[in-house]
Amino acid sequence: QVHLVESGGGLVQAGGSLRLSCAVSGRTVSNYLMGWFRQAPGKQREFVAAIRWLSTSYYANSVKGRFTISRDNAKNTVYLQMNNLKTEDTSVYHCAIGPVGSSGPPSVDNAYEYWGQGTQVTVSS
Numbered sequence: 001q002v003h004l005v006e007s008g009g010g011l012v013q014a015g016g017s018l019r020l021s022c023a024v025s026g027r028t029v030s031n032y033l034m035g036w037f038r039q040a041p042g043k044q045r046e047f048v049a050a051i052r053w054l055s056t057s058y059y060a061n062s063v064k065g066r067f068t069i070s071r072d073n074a075k076n077t078v079y080l081q082m083n084n085l086k087t088e089d090t091s092v093y094h095c096a097i098g099p100v101g102s103s104g105p106p107s108v109d110n111a112y113e114y115w116g117q118g119t120q121v122t123v124s125s
Contacts (some may be wrong), residue, residue, distance in 0.1 A: 001113045002026035004095050009119030014087055016123070019087035020080040022095030022116060030073040033098030037042070038091035039118075049080060058106045063089075078125045085123045092118040096098055 008020040020036070035050035049069040050058045057069050067083040078095060096112035104111045 006116045006119040008117035009121045011122045015085045022078045034078045034101040036094045040091040047107035094118040
């Protein structure tokens with residue numbers, strides 16, 4: 001079975017930083033598309049960042065230059081480093097893993113097969 005567990009969320013002031021982790025079991029992160037999405041109350045889930053098996057990375061315009069996605073193959077973990085956080089970044093952040101050979105747009109939900117439960121990020125002003 002495939003499991004994804006996010007951690008690292010919390011409360012931070014605007015301008016601060018957090019690093020989210022997504023520990024994966026059941027698949028090797030280096031071989032699959034990995035993504036981060038977020039969903040705020042009353043809003044649709046939105047794409048944040050993704051990384052493919054060749055380490056090509058993708059970012060939503062709203063986080064480009066502030067967030068960085070990376071992975072540690074030895075720990076089978078994907079990270080989301082979030083700097084210069086803004087109040088509008090407040091959300092539940094979910095990581096996701098794609099199926100074998102996923103080649104579609106990494107910013108859409110159906111590019112992913114399994115999802116984690118999420119970790120809350122709250123940015124105060």
